[in-house]
Amino acid sequence: MVLPIYFVLECIRDQLLRIGARGFAAISKIKKEMDPAGCIPKTRFDDFINQTGVDINAGELAIVLNDYVEDGKFKFKLFLLSMRGKLNGFRQNLVNQAFKRVDLEGRGQCSLSKLCETYNARCQSSVMTEKTSLDQAICNFLTRSFGLLDPVTYCDFNEYYTTLGSTIPFCKDFELVMMKHWRVQADGFCVCDAENNVKFQVYTNRIRVREFMKGYDPLRLRLINDAQFAAGLDNAKIKICKRGCKALMDCYRVPEDPELRVCYTAFCDEVERCFTYKELEKTPWQSVPVVPPIPTLAPQRFLMGIVYLGPEKEERVQDLLADLRKECKAKRISVRGFFEDAATTKNASKAVGHVTKHQFSQTLSSKAGLKVSPPEISLLVEKFDNNFSGMVNYIAFSSEIDPFADVQNIHQ
Template sequence: MPHCKEIKLGNVWRSCNKIRSAIFRVGLNLWEYYLPLDHGKTNLITESQFTSVLSGPLKIVLALSDQEISELADYFKVPDGRILYRQLCEVIHGSVPDFSKNEPLVSGLEWEDPLQVNRLSGTEERRLSVLITKIASIVNLRKLLLMPFFQDYELVTKNNGTVTIAHFARILDYLKILVSADDFNLLIKRYQKDGYTINYMAFVNDIDNTIKYMEAYGILDLGGDVVSQFPGRVISAELPKLPRPEIGKILAASIFGKQSIFHPALEPPKEQRDLMTLMTRIQRHILENRIRLSEFFEDFDPLRCGKVTVSQFHRCLDAIGISGLHRLYLSLPEIETIVTQYKDPIDAGRVCWKTFEDDVNQVFTTQELEKCPSPEIEKPPQEVANLPKMGAKVWDNVQPPMRDLCEEAVEKVKNKTMKRGILLKPWFRDYDKNNNGHVSRSQMRQSILASGILLSDEELYALEERFNDDVGFNYFWFLREVEPKMEEEPLYAGYVEEMKKVNAPKRPRPGTNDEKDIIQVLAKIKGKVVRERVNIMQFMRDYDRCNEEVIHRADFERALSAAGFALTPCEMETITEIFSSPKRCCCVDYKRFCETVEEAFTQACLHRAPLIIPLQHVPAKDCTRNFLNFDERQTVNNALQKLCKKPDLKTNLMSIFTDYDKTKCGTVSQHMFMKALSLRNMADMISRKEFDAVCKAFGFERGMRDEVDYRAFMKLLDILHANDKHLPF
């Protein structure tokens, strides 16, 4: 037909590639746009509907021209004029690669491993294995400790497990370990790090593992040397026809599993932990190091939406795992497990870090605890508190013979330390430079041997199985088992018991009749108000915020205590009961109480009776301590009749009392009172019984002792001398 335009497949394919690149870049899904238009689910829509999607909301994203949209419509058109959109969606989405199924080539954590080494070829691996075996045999034969020689250099440089190539060569030369130039270059190629340093921790670890391997499979003789000694003094991996000490031991090695010393590629992969175990480990790490998770994620979430990308979540987890005290290692599959659990259901490329933080912070507290404050919360949870160390075995799952052997070894060490008075901690502490409570296996054996405790290899192996973890031998845990503290009684056991009795809650004593008498209580309060001019209203007005003229009983008692009224609990209860509000039983009418106390100065409603002269309350100093009965009154009467014969005008007794009263408070002690009477020859006029009765009659409590009110005494003598009559007692 002349009006039909010829369709070129190259143009259609070019348009499909443009749509495919836009989808790969933005993440679109054409099915979401076309399925709502297909109500009958026939995979066919009209041409206008097909064109409206590509030229409407997706025109800017796909960047298709009208001619390209027309060519796509013509290509996927069926004979009835409708468009088969299903074929277009399959062509576009069927060729998009799924990168999530591919394993990562580099995890980014290789160089953070302290035992990371470089890869070698198969031939070089074989040469290095033989070379390490030779060095290990010399180290074991001479009983050398390689780690202290490297750590002395690290204490100065702080290189975190690395030394320079020159220093590595000097250490080998100092230890008389002679290697050829080719072998030294092979060691550098294997353990080189950062281009100019040597990872000596990986080197020493390979040496220790090789020695353990040779001891376990009988490659060493009783003297600690290899069964078939290597010829020559210079160690070289290129010497012809070297003896094969591992021949005949491969079968035994295959029985007990693959060894990673000569076959690192055959090392079994670590068992991946489940999600609950990972969350428990993270909670334990957060609890021990007191880490606040929000500080790591908020920098990547400026809008505070609670979500970050997957790569940012990876980065934050890596930063959280690095701590000044501990190191929490999470493998890539374990991180992927956490990401899958907390992935955003709307956007698959983002992770809900706020939900992750709430779940981890359960180790500190429970969310929304204010809504249900009654339940008792145990923090940290029991499963987090009892979580074993990384790499430590669950001792309940160990075979019974191994557990019995370990218990026997621990009991043997405990008995020897208690009988001989041995301190094991200094021996372990010499090897623990970082004071993290861990030493290596060889250092553990040397510490126990140096302390004079002889254990068999089986018993030492049982101790390692019990107290080993990822860091090493936990000697803190071991010392808690073998060095129990003796229970000693306190040196001040009697003093402690007395203090417990003193601090024990006391029973409330029953109130006296005076404490229950409101007249006596008000007299006590009025006397203090008159003497010290206390304004009670200013102490109680602050508690009446709504100006209701009533306050709570607790506030009323608090106000009286602040004002300085030393009332007993019984007196306080008496006042609150008398002045309680009739409409509100839990409150006190403080306004009525203040008006009653103010009667000590004036009377209420004087404007209604202007002729009444108010009388001010005169507080009495008498109390139960200076109460006199009839006989004592007669004794005091006789004593005063004798003393009034010498008036103050002749004896000048008042000046002596004034000299003794340094603070001018009007009272002196009984000793000073007797001394003043003796100076004026008045003490001989009365007996000791009469003197005690006079001191009691004019007694006044000041501080923690009873004194004599000499002013009242002198005033009464003047009155008796002037009137020359009997006392009114």
């Protein structure tokens, strides 16, 4: 019986995903040998099958060769496209966002160590339910993906998720996979900001979130539904927007659970790391930072903008700050005094070192006489909103642009 070509291609794709790193390393090597038309010598495809260990019989191999060999050349690019298709715009956006997280410098490649460091192992189902360790989860991921590639290029990264995505029929499920792997979502919302916001409130107010959530789990299954998770945060008096709450639930969701419930114990373990590390008695030599590594608590938060906006926005904001610094130096003015006046008015929020976006814009234009457009104001607010509360850290901002900031810091 002769199988249709698409059955054979599906069989090869599924085997490549099971083979993992060895298969994707072979694909990466073959891609470098392709000519401009995307073809390779026919014998190289035979070598590819042998190297990867894909198990197809002579009849199935003949079907593939019959469809993709022309003039002694194997059309490898067309073969890949037929085997796993291509990502639609929604999925491609997620993959691009994920790669930007590991390639902060925009070089088009990243080291395997950086990939492991960025990979969201803590939110994998087996780790959240304590069936495997963090190290084992990372090792398992590398075994089925990029373990034999170093550095990992954008093409390698895209190839893996294109192949994996061809087995996931719904875009919503693919988005959940990318959230679990790299903490990215289609609308660009950063779940790390939401998590740091919760950690900041938990640390400063000394809240034990677990006590407000475990009541919804009488059987101690580690899982609660979305409504119970949101109610737990609300009962703990943690202020978070609906979008942030949804992102946290997606991050700690268990895809294998029929009800897609949230593993609240893993969330609480991560949040409570701002106090100390779990099971520290097993690793007493591990050092615990005196101040938790939360951006809103960073010691330099009043000396510079500590929020990282990505390479494109960072370049724009640094150019804007340089222009403002030159203008302040030319006018011989210091903007900190203007902001301190705005922060102490009767209607001010009285937040230490912070003003609202409206006060920030009004002070720059009316008091300091600096010409800044609304889009530039929004960019500066995003850069200096170190508490993720919509308030601007004017001390850090003035330290960046005041010509006398170094002298002021010395006196302080």
